[in-house]
Structure formats: C-alpha cells, structure tokens
Amino acid sequence: MxxxxxxxxxxxxxxxxxxxxxxxxxxxxxxxxxxxxxxxxxxxxxxxxxxxxxxxxxxxxxxxxxxxxxxxxxxxxxxxxxxxxxxxxxxxxxxxxxxxxxxxxxxxxxxxxxxxxxxxxxxxxxxxxxxxxxxxxxxxxxxxxxxxxxxxxxxxxxxxxxxxxxxxxxxxxxxxxxxxxxxxxxxxxxxxxxxxxxxxxxxxxxxxxxxxxxxxxxxxxxxARCNERKEEHLQFETRLKEIRDLTAQTTDGKIVQLCCNIEFSEEALNVHAQGSNGIGLYRTEGLFLRTENYPSEEEQFEEYKAVVEKARPHKVVMRTLDIGGDKVVSNTNSEENPFLGWRGIRVLLDMPDVFQTQLRAMLRASAFGEVWIMLPMISGVKEVRRAKESLEQAKKELRSKGIPFDENIRVGAMIEVPSAAVLAGEIAQETDFLSIGTNDLIQYLLAVDRGNENVSSLYQEFHPAVIKTIRFIIIEAHRAGKTVSMCGEMAGDPMAVLLLMGLGLDEFSMTPYVLPEIKKIIRSVSYQEAEEIARRVLEMKTEDDIKDFLRVNLHTMVPELLIE
Structure with a gap:
C-alpha cells in the first residue's frame, strides 16, 4: 500500500x-x-x-x-x-x-x-x-x-x-x-x-x-512494481478461495492434515471457513486470564463445549493450562528466569485441584464431539504418567456421578523441551500423539531468548540442529506407531512446508489466516519432491544455506507465492 x-x-x-x-x-x-x-x-x-x-x-x-x-x-x-x-x-x-x-x-x-x-x-x-x-x-x-x-x-x-x-x-x-x-x-x-x-x-x-x-x-x-505485486497477490488470494474445501493432498496422493490454532470459542468457526481438518491447538489460558480467580468447572465446561460444538465434526485438541505459576498463584514471587521455571505441566501437577477441575471440564465436553487432550512443557515420561493418573481420577469422579464423556479420549504430549525431544520415542509409547511446539523448542535448543534483542538474531528455526531434532522426533514417534503434529509458528511458515512434509510431519496446525496458502503449497508438489528436499537439507551445515535452498525451490514449485 x-x-x-x-x-x-x-x-x-x-x-x-x-x-x-x-x-x-x-x-x-x-x-x-x-x-x-x-x-x-x-x-x-x-x-x-x-x-x-x-x-x-x-x-x-x-x-x-x-x-x-x-x-x-x-x-x-x-x-x-x-x-x-x-x-x-x-x-x-x-x-x-x-x-x-x-x-x-x-x-x-x-x-x-x-x-x-x-x-x-x-x-x-x-x-x-x-x-x-x-x-x-x-x-x-x-x-x-x-x-x-x-x-x-x-x-x-x-x-x-x-x-x-x-x-x-x-x-x-x-x-x-x-x-x-x-x-x-x-x-x-x-x-x-x-x-x-x-x-x-x-x-x-x-x-x-x-x-x-x-x-x-x-x-x-x-x-509501479509494488502495484503489480499487489494485483498478483489479489489474484492469488482468489485462487486460494477456490481450493478451500479441497483436501491438502500432494500430486502423488499423500494427504496432510491442516488444522487451526485458536484462543476464543468463537474462533472455532474458522475450522469451516478455512477448510481445515480441525483445531490442532486450543489455548485454554484465555479463560483463566479473564478471571481474577480460577474459572469453575462449569465455566470451563461451557466454554469448551462451545468450541467442540462449533468445530464438529472435526476434532479439537485442547492444551491444558500452559502458564507460569506467578499467574496461578497471585502471591508467588517473580521468577528470575520464567523460561526455565514453574510453568505448564509443572504447575498443574503441583496444583491437583486446578488440574482436576480442568480435566473434568474437558472430559465433559468430549461427550459433545471429538476432543483430544494435550499436555504442555513435558520433560519426561514420569510427568506423562502422573498426568494420566490425574486424568483417570477425573474419569472416575465423572463415572461415579453418571456424567457422560469419551472413555477413549486421546492424550498427547507437546515436545518443546530438549529432554522430551531426546525421549520422544519413550514419550510416544506413553501417549496417543505428539505435537512439536517449535517456539519453545527452538529457544531451549539454541539457548536463545528471542525476546532479548541482543541474541534474538540467533533464534533460527532453520538451524541444522533444529531440523535434525524435528526429524528425530518424527522418526521416533512413527516407530511407536503415533502421529506427529506441529503447532508452533514454523508450521505456518510457507518456507518450511516442503521441508516439514518431507521429514514426515503428519499434521500442521497454524494461525487460520495462513492455512489456505499452506494448502496451496502442498497441492502443488509431490511427496517424493518434498522428501528429496528434506534429504538435501539434512546434508547442509548452516541456516543461510538451508533458507536459500528452500526459497529457490519454493519459487520454482509455487511461483505464485512471491516469497521474498
């Protein structure tokens, strides 16, 4: 403009x-x-x-x-x-x-x-x-x-x-x-x-x-050139609307699942508006932050139920509360390094009443549609087992009251801590699915706080170590017979799509507005081409080389994207 x-x-x-x-x-x-x-x-x-x-x-x-x-x-x-x-x-x-x-x-x-x-x-x-x-x-x-x-x-x-x-x-x-x-x-x-x-x-x-x-x-x-580009993009967006309801399928028949990340219950309608396969990440923190005290089981149930009903017949992956303890307990002292502190599953396991209330609300919502539960900030198998024990306790309470829920509800773990990445196979054996949270995984893996301007340039989603870690997670999960999704920003990056697909990623979950573009990329290439791109990238030693290679290939295969 x-x-x-x-x-x-x-x-x-x-x-x-x-x-x-x-x-x-x-x-x-x-x-x-x-x-x-x-x-x-x-x-x-x-x-x-x-x-x-x-x-x-x-x-x-x-x-x-x-x-x-x-x-x-x-x-x-x-x-x-x-x-x-x-x-x-x-x-x-x-x-x-x-x-x-x-x-x-x-x-x-x-x-x-x-x-x-x-x-x-x-x-x-x-x-x-x-x-x-x-x-x-x-x-x-x-x-x-x-x-x-x-x-x-x-x-x-x-x-x-x-x-x-x-x-x-x-x-x-x-x-x-x-x-x-x-x-x-x-x-x-x-x-x-x-x-x-x-x-x-x-x-x-x-x-x-x-x-x-x-x-x-x-x-x-x-x-003049910018005006031309604007017109080209408008035409491209029109073509994207034409494939909204089509499957994200490669030219040689490989189907990839595309889902949305949401915060509010009303956003669940994006599942249908963008032609997605469901909600791959429903952040439940918003409800907790909108109230001074913990939301009750009934308040949470009504919110979760609304999401499930709007998304139906598609699945909703609900992430349990992923927020620092300094919010959950108002008198907690501020932590010197909240990135390595009391957050995610660590808070919930230390506060069983809060965890139980949320789990019961999620289970109740599962009676109205397909719900999966995802555990954040997992660092090892022990946390997964403790969380599953809490879930069984919540199920037992609901059964005793005759309240319906999905007895076979799926439970997955977010892989966003290096220790969880190393133990991806073991964690996959304990869960029904894995989801890679790249935002945290990258900064933990590279020891970079991307909010710190002094080192933010070192936050590199295409760093060779990041790519090889993602590949390892996918291989280990598939060996255990489990699917792998990704819900970090990388999943919605057009430059990353061909690489991630070639590495074997089963599902991409992203901000709704980028989903049509990602679908277009997937429908424009063969899975064999994506695998070859991934093979070549795994041989490269710097992020610059990887980005240049991916940019050239994306320009060649999907020229309408006009990626800079």
Whole structure:
C-alpha cells in the first residue's frame, strides 16, 4: 500500500508518586470512579464498532478489557491502597496494574507476553481519564499510520479514517492489534524497531504486508512494481478461495492434515471457513486470564463445549493450562528466569485441584464431539504418567456421578523441551500423539531468548540442529506407531512446508489466516519432491544455506507465492 505517512507521537501517560492528604481521599476516589466509568463507556463503544467491522469473535478482545475494569478485587485493592498509602489514584492504578502486567511479561510464552500490551492499554486508558487527557483517534485524510506500538483500540479507531496501512516499532504477528488489522484487510508491518525515527509525517512510503517491508521515498518504478505485486497477490488470494474445501493432498496422493490454532470459542468457526481438518491447538489460558480467580468447572465446561460444538465434526485438541505459576498463584514471587521455571505441566501437577477441575471440564465436553487432550512443557515420561493418573481420577469422579464423556479420549504430549525431544520415542509409547511446539523448542535448543534483542538474531528455526531434532522426533514417534503434529509458528511458515512434509510431519496446525496458502503449497508438489528436499537439507551445515535452498525451490514449485 502506497500513501503519505502520519506519525502518531503516542506516549504513555506521565505518572509521578504524589502524596495526598486524608481530606483529599474522598475526592481522589471520586476521580478514580469517574475514570473507570468513562473508560468502560469508551470500551463499550469500541466493542460495538469492532462488532460492526469484523464481527463478534474479534470483539472479544475488548470484552476482556472491560472485564478487567469490572474486576472488583483489583479495584477494591486499589481503593484501599489510595486510602492507606495516601497516594494519588493514578499513581496507585499505575503501580497495582503494572504488577499484573509484569506477571504476563515474565511469561515464557510469547503469546502471553503479547497479551500484556492489552493490560497496559487498560491501565493507560484509566490513568488518562483520571488525568483528563485526550488521545488522537482521528486525522484529516487517509494515511499510513506510523507508531511505536498500536493497541487494539487504536487499530479499530484509526480505521474510521480509512487508514491505508500500519507500521510500528514494536509488536508481534500474534498481537491483537496485528490480528485486528488483518481482519480489517489493512496491511501492517510490525516490530520494525526504528520506523518512527526514520519516517516523518507527510513522507511518501510503501507498506508491503506480504513481504513485511516498508519502503521510504519510493521511486515511480518501485511504486509501479509494488502495484503489480499487489494485483498478483489479489489474484492469488482468489485462487486460494477456490481450493478451500479441497483436501491438502500432494500430486502423488499423500494427504496432510491442516488444522487451526485458536484462543476464543468463537474462533472455532474458522475450522469451516478455512477448510481445515480441525483445531490442532486450543489455548485454554484465555479463560483463566479473564478471571481474577480460577474459572469453575462449569465455566470451563461451557466454554469448551462451545468450541467442540462449533468445530464438529472435526476434532479439537485442547492444551491444558500452559502458564507460569506467578499467574496461578497471585502471591508467588517473580521468577528470575520464567523460561526455565514453574510453568505448564509443572504447575498443574503441583496444583491437583486446578488440574482436576480442568480435566473434568474437558472430559465433559468430549461427550459433545471429538476432543483430544494435550499436555504442555513435558520433560519426561514420569510427568506423562502422573498426568494420566490425574486424568483417570477425573474419569472416575465423572463415572461415579453418571456424567457422560469419551472413555477413549486421546492424550498427547507437546515436545518443546530438549529432554522430551531426546525421549520422544519413550514419550510416544506413553501417549496417543505428539505435537512439536517449535517456539519453545527452538529457544531451549539454541539457548536463545528471542525476546532479548541482543541474541534474538540467533533464534533460527532453520538451524541444522533444529531440523535434525524435528526429524528425530518424527522418526521416533512413527516407530511407536503415533502421529506427529506441529503447532508452533514454523508450521505456518510457507518456507518450511516442503521441508516439514518431507521429514514426515503428519499434521500442521497454524494461525487460520495462513492455512489456505499452506494448502496451496502442498497441492502443488509431490511427496517424493518434498522428501528429496528434506534429504538435501539434512546434508547442509548452516541456516543461510538451508533458507536459500528452500526459497529457490519454493519459487520454482509455487511461483505464485512471491516469497521474498
């Protein structure tokens, strides 16, 4: 998309520690209450606008923010701190909500870290309304918005101006703002780090959402070429719609399963809209984060049942709670290294009541459709056995009450820890399926925190060690007679499809919007060609060589993709 830039100089509200007198407490609490009411009115309007533009399922983002504002425990605590500490309302709001935000930022799960931006958005909205500041949400003409970071609310509100595109310094492809921009069909490129320093308002720029690049002061020839590429992509997307309901089958008859990753129950409809084979990863953490206390068995059951009924007749792979203990237990001290800390199955085995409640809810939902249960952060066989014992206990309780469930429900393990990769064969013998979580596996295998800018360039999904580890996992699982899926970002990377298929991966699970493209690649090649690509890659010694080789082959076999 080509247009003039509009740089949004958006800053977090300035908050200083300010003491107040006892006589000012009542006024301070009134300021807080007015700000909460105004913030809720604003979010309700944004919620309605979002429903009109992209539907109710994406509007759930703002329902979650409204729930934070309605959190009686949180804001009662804030009111008490204002009274006891004799500090201004905005200071206490900033301090207390920042604690909650930090819990999410400390998560080893990138998805959870992205959600921290949504919490920050609520915090800043309340503080601005206490301070009675105003935000720019309209501008005079259609522009390309440049900002350090866009919140979901920014994305919706700016869209009223027929915004042409977005480009930001921060943010990830899984952020709610990025997801909303895709739903609005607004091109966006995020995580550019310094775009706000390189562009000024009025500059002519191109935002290429296909390649993830921004071109500043393009020539006429560059603009013409980008317009051609845009038209080519539009034609390609039309062709993708034509194969939506077709099987992901290679030219020589090999069938590959393609599934969706989802967060909200409403997203289960994507199973049918994108022509997928089911839900390969249903993240259950969202329900836990939307409530101050643990959701009850009934609350979880209703949510899980809704997902199963929407996805039917396809399967739903439900991942048990995969979140750090600092969320599950509010008074837990912050861990120095949450990536190597108390999370996933470790938390659940240490908190059997929480685990049992979730397992019973999942089992009950299995009476309404095909449910598989997936265990996260497994590091060895012992954890799998303990989890299966917990599942048997949950089954026993339901049987005693005459509550129906699938007696033969499948149980699988996520392979995202190097020790689990080494023991893939043994773990496969204890489970019904394996799923490779590449996001964590890669950073653990290469000792790289991709959230750390100093080493993030070393996070290499095509590192030879990563490829050989994936191959080993697949071989060991198949030897045990079990299937292997992949639900990390690599599964939705067009460059990786031919390689992974050639390595023998049975199922790809990905963000719904990339599924048609992956299906097109699979239907354009033979399985024999994919196997030869994998064989050649396994002989290579650097990621650069592997990426160059895969890029050339993808260009040759599926030229319409226009991969950079």
């Amino acid at each position: 080509t247009g003039r830039a509009y740089v949004v100089a958006k800053q977090a509200p300035r908050v200083e520690e300010k003491a107040i007198a006892e006589s000012e407490v009542t006024l301070e609490l009134e300021r807080l209450q007015h700000a909460l009411e105004k913030s809720e009115r604003e979010l309700q309007k944004i919620l309605q606008l979002t429903e009109q533009k992209v539907g109710s399922q994406k509007a759930k983002i703002f329902e979650a923010q409204i729930m934070i504002l309605s959190d009686g425990v949180l804001f009662d605590s804030i009111r008490k701190r204002v009274k006891k500490d004799l500090r201004s309302a905005e200071y206490v709001v900033h301090r207390e909500i920042s604690k909650y935000q930090q819990v999410m930022m400390n998560s080893a799960d990138e998805y959870m870290r992205e959600r921290a931006h949504d919490v920050e958005d609520v915090k800043n909205r309340v503080i601005r309304n206490i301070q009675q500041d105003k935000l720019i949400s309209r501008f005079d003409e259609s522009s390309i918005v440049i900002s350090e970071l866009l919140t979901p609310a920014d994305t919706i509100l700016f869209s009223r101006n027929e915004v042409l595109a977005y480009a930001t310094d921060m943010g990830g492809v899984t952020s709610h703002a990025a997801l909303l921009s895709r739903s609005l069909n607004i091109p966006s490129v995020v995580g550019l780090k310094e775009i706000t320093k390189l562009v000024t308002t009025g500059d002519l720029i191109i935002v290429d959402g296909y390649s993830g690049t921004v071109i500043i002061h393009p020539t006429e020839a560059t603009i």
